Amino acid sequence: MPKKMGVNTKAEAARERRSAAEADRRDRDARGKEEAYWQAAEGPKSRSARRREEDAEKRAEAAARRAENRRLAELEQQQLAAAARRPDRKAARVGGPVVPKVTEAELLRRREEERIRLEREAEAAKKRQARTAEKEEYERVVLVANTNRDDSIIEARSVEDAIVKMSIAAEPALPPDRHPERRLKVSYKAFEEAELAKLKEEKPGLTLHQYKDMIWKLWKKSPDNPLNQVQP
Structure with a gap:
């Protein structure tokens, strides 16, 4: 009987490697031919075109x-x-x-709104304080007594009192005036209307009583006052 031969594993492995290498070579050749075909179909590309x-x-x-x-x-x-x-x-x-x-953005927004609100309140308080200071200054100017009075001016607390004193002072030098109160009242009324408009523009915010006090003090020294026109 013939002798049974065994399988040579090394030779078998070598044949498989050669077969795989041949298949890989054929595959590379096929891919190369395909790429060459597409390059020929598309035409040559410049380097700038590839970069673009x-x-x-x-x-x-x-x-x-x-x-x-x-x-x-x-x-x-x-x-x-x-x-x-x-x-x-x-x-x-x-x-x-x-x-x-609450997100961080919401917290930042709320803080900014709170800061703006506090600034507005502080500005409003500052304006109120400024208005109060101006009003107090006006009142101080109105209520302070005038210590530099002119002795030649006839002092009176009211228009009626001034009429009586004017009549007494005018008797030696002026002819009798049958209605001195009318002339004095008319003059004072015109003076009051003119000065009231000026004071309201120069010193706004005072009460009518304060304006009239200031006008009366101006009237006592005004050359438009008939009492100041009496010759000694």
Whole structure:
């Protein structure tokens, strides 16, 4: 009987390697022929054309990344807003107050609004203090007694009192005046109307009584006052 021969594993492995190498070579040749075919069909490309294509691809990739980043940022903002509106279930279970979550942007906005409100209140308080100071100054000017009085001026507390004193002072030098009170009242009325308009423009905010006090003091020294026109 012939002797049974065993399988040579090394030779078998060598044949398999040669077969695989041959198949790989044929595959490379096929790919090379295919690429050569497409290059011939498209025509030769310059280096600048290839660079433009690469730049266009990079710009497209960058735009896609920016769009994706914007989408993720918007999604995160929506999730934060939803979380702020959603009540805290743990606090509700323990019976505590339900406090909505507040984002950092919301906190910054509230702080800015509070700062603006405080500044406005401080400005309003400063204006009120300024108006009060001006009013007090006006009142001080009105109420301070005039210590530099002229002795030649006839003093009177009212128009009627001034009429009596004018009549007494005018008797030696002036002819009898049958109605001195009419002339004095008319003169004072005209003087009061003119001075009242001036004082309201120069010193706004006073009461009518204060204006009249100031007008009376001006009237006592005014050359329009008939009492000041009496010759000694």
